Amino acid sequence: MQLDDATPDQLQALEARLAADHQAFVDRGLALDLTRGKPSAEQLTLSDALDGILQGDYRAGDGTDTRNYGGLDGLPEARRLGAALMGVDAGDVLVGGNSSLTLMYQAMLVAHRFGLAGPDSAWSRQGTVKVLCPVPGYDRHFTVCEQLGIEMVTVDMTAGGPDMDRVEALLAADPSIKAMWCVPKYSNPTGVVYSDATVERIAGLGRIAGEGFRVFWDNAYAVHDLRGFRPLASISEACARQGTQDSVLQFGSTSKITHAGSGVAFMAASALNLGGFKRFLNACTIGPDKVNQLRTVRLLPDRDALMAHMQRHAEVLAPRFKVVLDTLDAHFADSDLGRWERPDGGYFVSFDTRPGVASAAVALAAAAGVKLTPAGATFPHGHDPLDRNIRIAPSVPTLPELEVAMQVFVTCVKLASVRAALAG
Amino acid sequence: MQLDDATPDQLQALEARLAADHQAFVDRGLALDLTRGKPSAEQLTLSDALDGILQGDYRAGDGTDTRNYGGLDGLPEARRLGAALMGVDAGDVLVGGNSSLTLMYQAMLVAHRFGLAGPDSAWSRQGTVKVLCPVPGYDRHFTVCEQLGIEMVTVDMTAGGPDMDRVEALLAADPSIKAMWCVPKYSNPTGVVYSDATVERIAGLGRIAGEGFRVFWDNAYAVHDLRGFRPLASISEACARQGTQDSVLQFGSTSKITHAGSGVAFMAASALNLGGFKRFLNACTIGPDKVNQLRTVRLLPDRDALMAHMQRHAEVLAPRFKVVLDTLDAHFADSDLGRWERPDGGYFVSFDTRPGVASAAVALAAAAGVKLTPAGATFPHGHDPLDRNIRIAPSVPTLPELEVAMQVFVTCVKLASVRAALAG
Numbered sequence: 054m055q056l057d058d059a060t061p062d063q064l065q066a067l068e069a070r071l072a073a074d075h076q077a078f079v080d081r082g083l084a085l086d087l088t089r090g091k092p093s094a095e096q097l098t099l100s101d102a103l104d105g106i107l108q109g110d111y112r113a114g115d116g117t118d119t120r121n122y123g124g125l126d127g128l129p130e131a132r133r134l135g136a137a138l139m140g141v142d143a144g145d146v147l148v149g150g151n152s153s154l155t156l157m158y159q160a161m162l163v164a165h166r167f168g169l170a171g172p173d174s175a176w177s178r179q180g181t182v183k184v185l186c187p188v189p190g191y192d193r194h195f196t197v198c199e200q201l202g203i204e205m206v207t208v209d210m211t212a213g214g215p216d217m218d219r220v221e222a223l224l225a226a227d228p229s230i231k232a233m234w235c236v237p238k239y240s241n242p243t244g245v246v247y248s249d250a251t252v253e254r255i256a257g258l259g260r261i262a263g264e265g266f267r268v269f270w271d272n273a274y275a276v277h278d279l280r281g282f283r284p285l286a287s288i289s290e291a292c293a294r295q296g297t298q299d300s301v302l303q304f305g306s307t308s309k310i311t312h313a314g315s316g317v318a319f320m321a322a323s324a325l326n327l328g329g330f331k332r333f334l335n336a337c338t339i340g341p342d343k344v345n346q347l348r349t350v351r352l353l354p355d356r357d358a359l360m361a362h363m364q365r366h367a368e369v370l371a372p373r374f375k376v377v378l379d380t381l382d383a384h385f386a387d388s389d390l391g392r393w394e395r396p397d398g399g400y401f402v403s404f405d406t407r408p409g410v411a412s413a414a415v416a417l418a419a420a421a422g423v424k425l426t427p428a429g430a431t432f433p434h435g436h437d438p439l440d441r442n443i444r445i446a447p448s449v450p451t452l453p454e455l456e457v458a459m460q461v462f463v464t465c466v467k468l469a470s471v472r473a474a475l476a477g
Numbered sequence: 478m479q480l481d482d483a484t485p486d487q488l489q490a491l492e493a494r495l496a497a498d499h500q501a502f503v504d505r506g507l508a509l510d511l512t513r514g515k516p517s518a519e520q521l522t523l524s525d526a527l528d529g530i531l532q533g534d535y536r537a538g539d540g541t542d543t544r545n546y547g548g549l550d551g552l553p554e555a556r557r558l559g560a561a562l563m564g565v566d567a568g569d570v571l572v573g574g575n576s577s578l579t580l581m582y583q584a585m586l587v588a589h590r591f592g593l594a595g596p597d598s599a600w601s602r603q604g605t606v607k608v609l610c611p612v613p614g615y616d617r618h619f620t621v622c623e624q625l626g627i628e629m630v631t632v633d634m635t636a637g638g639p640d641m642d643r644v645e646a647l648l649a650a651d652p653s654i655k656a657m658w659c660v661p662k663y664s665n666p667t668g669v670v671y672s673d674a675t676v677e678r679i680a681g682l683g684r685i686a687g688e689g690f691r692v693f694w695d696n697a698y699a700v701h702d703l704r705g706f707r708p709l710a711s712i713s714e715a716c717a718r719q720g721t722q723d724s725v726l727q728f729g730s731t732s733k734i735t736h737a738g739s740g741v742a743f744m745a746a747s748a749l750n751l752g753g754f755k756r757f758l759n760a761c762t763i764g765p766d767k768v769n770q771l772r773t774v775r776l777l778p779d780r781d782a783l784m785a786h787m788q789r790h791a792e793v794l795a796p797r798f799k800v801v802l803d804t805l806d807a808h809f810a811d812s813d814l815g816r817w818e819r820p821d822g823g824y825f826v827s828f829d830t831r832p833g834v835a836s837a838a839v840a841l842a843a844a845a846g847v848k849l850t851p852a853g854a855t856f857p858h859g860h861d862p863l864d865r866n867i868r869i870a871p872s873v874p875t876l877p878e879l880e881v882a883m884q885v886f887v888t889c890v891k892l893a894s895v896r897a898a899l900a901g
Contacts, residue, residue, distance in 0.1 A: 089546070091545055091546045091547075092545065094542060094545075097535075097542065097544040097545060100544075101533060101535070101544075103768075104528065104529055104530070104531045104532075104533075104535075104768070104772070105528055105529030105531075105532075106528070107528045107529075108528075108529075109525060109528070111525070111528075111736075118518060118521065119738065119739075120521040120524075120736035120737065120738060120739065121515055121516065121518075121521060121736070121737045121738055122513070122515045122732075122737045122738050124738075150574050150575065150766070151574065151765070151766040152761075152762045152763060152764075154762055154763060155761050155762045158760060158761035158762075159761070166590070167624070193763075196759070196760045197760055197761070199760070200591070200757065200760035200761075308546075312535075312544035312545070312768055313544065313545045313546045314543065314544060314545055314546050314547065314548075314763075314764055314765075314766060314767050314768065315543075315544065315766040315767065315768040315769060333624070335620070336582060336620045336621055336623070336624035337576075337578065337579050337582035337583070337624075338576045338578055338579045338582075339576060339578060339617075339738075340738055342574070342575040342738060342739040342766065343738050343739065344527075344528070344736060344738065344739040345739060345766065345769065348528070
């Protein structure tokens, strides 16, 4: 279907047919949800051995009684798990609580208000603070900036990662840009894996940017492959080559590996950054939940165990992604109604409608009982200037539910597109 | 022993004898630790059923799958446990992660920088910010203020709580005082329980103080009785009577009830305060570890279970407190060498030496292999202006270790006192 080639009469006929299809879905009283990038019950069950796995042995490998207070760095074996997950040295890893978002929030708070390299390095002492946000991106990253009163500057995503020409030009021109958000593997929501060249250029940003610049490298989907492990170039090694080790903070977690709400979060950074972060942490906690760290490590003692576990997740997730992509192919291939990436991992399929259509499509789907992430959510302040990006999260519904939800989705996109063409 | 009545010759003879006693301890090469208020292994073992207690059933009472993301308020049954612990309504309770210190830090951060009642209410918009700190007090409370750049104003503790005449006078005179730290039951470190009159007057502070004033009511030892449950007047009810519900934030946790490093933390507050706090939380987490909340509630399903569990802690702790108090009685009763409270609960015995003696006594103990909390730690910035307070934490050593450690302690206090008298 090419709307641009259709006559007004053809559009009218199409609108009538699609409206009837839509009404038929409304009449079914569906209640389906494609909003949240969270694991299904089937995936969560893969880690149910966690509770009881300690068998009364609460001692870590170094003899630490995990039940008691203390240990800001986390257990040595948990640091090794983080290192295996993120491809870094265990000595550079700090293990936190159940949320890498919390670590990212805290790290940005420290950099902004308290200074990772001491009080004088606080961004807030240097006037206006801006952060680069590749778009579409992760809404929670934007919320952190909003809450801290940091301006967001958007940069478009390409098939190889953020538009690096633009990123470098912005940084060279504006020293008030102090950070950049990145989801380098299976980017949220596009599913893009940053190319080797992109990773190398991001590692070089510390030499272009102003003092105190930090890349927030949210490697949330480091081992969340659907079709075998796909390597990501090492940002740590690239930084070591370029002498920019202090310019990148890496994050990861087991939230989408074990139990989503009770995972273990990791931060990897240079000694300078970890030192500054721990000065802050020391004021606000006596230490993380080490018992949960120990449980996690008992379930996933090494990288082989981790990868075998992720393979089981892939077996649950891959058919769901196939339904989404097959439906989009069947309805939109060779059309001018939308475009999308074909992710090999992660939790999302990102779909771009024709400009000005996304909110109307999401509203139509809601009326038909299919909840989608609000249009615009993948942009700072919830505002997609072209109103076209929709994030599809296929992990939670069952396969039959997903098939119905995707039929609703394509119908709503078509109907909203036709109406927009008629109005335009 | 009354040093004030001793002649210089008597002091000299005493010094020689005590120095010899001290040297004998040094020669034994002891390694004992009275520094930290943390549970012993024996106490931690009381909760070892936690791991495995779910028996594969990860569902909360309302059907929530605790393994997944979400739920900023915490599980309903965990909120009820917090309510039972703190003597408040479950609807006023928010359940966090493993650390009430983190909740307190976050609440002070929000009040200071972001505003519990919206941005305009942020203390930092109103110039200098000061917080009242009863002394001696909890070093971690002071660290929070230090890290946030908040000035601390000390108020002396009395046998019934903080000196309320002084507190009220300070608040009436200085609107830049925005908060007050309180450990109302078995106060850290004095062990004092706030009297009913003190609680009532603290509930009234919101009517004296400037806009945005908050009491940080750290009820860390709410059920940590050594000799049966000792009631504390309800600050919530007092606030309700006086119309000051927004002026108090209450905190508690299961850290010294179950496993210290993996407990569950609670905050109780008015709807206005919880609303402001959750706006902040929403930016920095997707939710707490609900699996751990469920485990905790399975172990401690109601107040009866909680109190029976605390009775078992008391059986472990009471003999340790007895050793400390018996030793102090045996050596210092009817002397002018020190004074101390006789706590009925909590984790500490607070000992005041003669002025100017505490650091020297702590240093002598360290030389003899007995670690004590650094003198001054119970005061803001680690500075005890009279250099006399020492916090004794008897929970971790075994009874025989504690007996030796206390012999060292009294010897060091005597020796340091005699030397100070000789020097003075």
